[in-house]
Amino acid sequence: xxxxxxxxxxxxxxxxxxxxxxxxxxxxxxxxxxxxxxxxxxxxxxxxxxxxxxxxxxxxxxxxxxxxxxxxxxxxxxxxxxxxxxxxxxxxxxxxxxxxxxxxxxxxxxxxxxxxxxxxxxxxxxxxxxxxxxxxxxxxxxxxxxxxxxxxxxxxxxxxxxxxxxxxxxxxxxxx
Amino acid sequence: xxxxxxxxxxxxxxxxxxxxxxxxxxxxxxxxxxxxxxxxxxxxxxxxxxxxxxxxxxxxxxxxxxxxxxxxxxxxxxxxxxxxxxxxxxxxxxxxxxxxxxxxxxxxxxxxxxxxxxxxxxxxxxxxxxxxxxxxxxxxxxxxxxxxxxxxxxxxxxxxxxxxxxxxxxxxxxxx
Numbered sequence: 001x002x003x004x005x006x007x008x009x010x011x012x013x014x015x016x017x018x019x020x021x022x023x024x025x026x027x028x029x030x031x032x033x034x035x036x037x038x039x040x041x042x043x044x045x046x047x048x049x050x051x052x053x054x055x056x057x058x059x060x061x062x063x064x065x066x067x068x069x070x071x072x073x074x075x076x077x078x079x080x081x082x083x084x085x086x087x088x089x090x091x092x093x094x095x096x097x098x099x100x101x102x103x104x105x106x107x108x109x110x111x112x113x114x115x116x117x118x119x120x121x122x123x124x125x126x127x128x129x130x131x132x133x134x135x136x137x138x139x140x141x142x143x144x145x146x147x148x149x150x151x152x153x154x155x156x157x158x159x160x161x162x163x164x165x166x167x168x169x170x171x172x173x174x175x176x
Numbered sequence: 177x178x179x180x181x182x183x184x185x186x187x188x189x190x191x192x193x194x195x196x197x198x199x200x201x202x203x204x205x206x207x208x209x210x211x212x213x214x215x216x217x218x219x220x221x222x223x224x225x226x227x228x229x230x231x232x233x234x235x236x237x238x239x240x241x242x243x244x245x246x247x248x249x250x251x252x253x254x255x256x257x258x259x260x261x262x263x264x265x266x267x268x269x270x271x272x273x274x275x276x277x278x279x280x281x282x283x284x285x286x287x288x289x290x291x292x293x294x295x296x297x298x299x300x301x302x303x304x305x306x307x308x309x310x311x312x313x314x315x316x317x318x319x320x321x322x323x324x325x326x327x328x329x330x331x332x333x334x335x336x337x338x339x340x341x342x343x344x345x346x347x348x349x350x351x352x
Contacts, residue, residue, distance in 0.1 A: 014267070016266035016267050019266040019267075020263070020266070026266045028266045028267060030257070030258065030265070030267075030286055030289065033246070033255065033256045033257070033258065034233070034255035034256065034257060034289065035255055036249060036250060036253055036254055036255050036256075039246070039249070039250060039255070039256065040250065043250075057210070060243075062239055063238055063239035063242055063260075064242075066239055066240075066242040066243045066246075067236075067242045067243070067245075067246035067256065067258070068246075069243075070209070070215070070242075070243035070244075070246055070247050071246050071247055071250060073212060073215070074212060074215060074216065074219075074247060077212055078212055079209065079210035079211055079212050079215070080209045080210065080212075080215065080243065081206070081209070081210060082206065082209065082243070084239075087196070089206070090192035090195040090196070090202045090204045091190070091192050091195075091204060091206075110206055113206065113210065
């Protein structure tokens with residue numbers, strides 16, 4: 001991975017203090033999205049390590065994962081599958097609940113979204129504690145498919161979410 | 177616009193009865209997203225009428241508009257700007273409220289997302305009554321920019337949302 005391309009992306013992530021609450025320094029990806037060259041570099045860096053792999057689909061997590069996931073799927077020449085919050089997908093779904101700091105949340109996938117033995121890439125903009133990613137892996141497995149790799153633009157290293165995805169293959173572009 | 181390409185897309189929209197409530201026949205776009213050729217044709221059909229235009233950015237409406245919007249922005253070689261539900265964008269925003277069948281909702285844009293006099297394309301998967309699209313137009317105008325065109329994959333003709341966007345330029349791919 002070229003350090004120059006990574007620096008180019010890093011310069012397009014904006015720190016927003018005290019969002020979503022006091023004391024949190026939020027990593028805002030909208031300057032990257034607003035720069036088409038940066039977006040293209042980002043998708044290239046996500047796709048390159050996956051090109052030798054046999055991938056059947058890209059699964060994107062609502063809703064920032066939709067922007068990167070749809071573009072990555074196009075780049076890899078495979079279909080895009082959305083994982084959504086409850087009540088958003090119209091046909092029959094599988095649902096997995098996962099814990100948040102306070103309370104819990106859930107995500108869903110269409111039951112017919114994947115075929116048995118499909119190998120998929122799961123994409124989101126950011127990995128923090130890894131709860132959503134782990135729940136997405138479970139959804140993929142409920143479909144009889146498997147996660148070949150996870151891809152995240154941003155990895156919040158101190159929260160060590162990647163450890164929870166072990167032994168999955170995980171690709172991250174920017175570590176903080 | 178080639179009728180053959182439109183039919184190819186139409187065959188990948190699934191009718192789901194009684195979603196989100198009894199009596200509604202929901203147009204499910206997930207089979208189209210799952211077929212990379214269909215997704216590419218969709219983005220081509222969205223981009224072609226815009227290619228003669230001077231466009232500065234694509235604005236996508238959360239969250240299905242993110243998938244089409246990010247890909248269309250890439251195709252047109254311009255940046256992507258997300259319009260999101262309240263509380264999701266981290267920096268200073270403009271907010272516009274709009275009426276729903278029962279109650280109201282709101283959407284936001286970053287105040288620095290667009291430059292004065294930018295000409296933008298607003299994208300969403302579907303236009304129904306046009307309330308969200310109209311609110312997005314207002315957000316774009318609050319930034320000092322203007323909507324050069326709206327693009328929707330699906331137009332629910334009976335609801336006549338397009339009339340509310342008049343005299344804006346509106347591109348739709350599939351009419352129902």
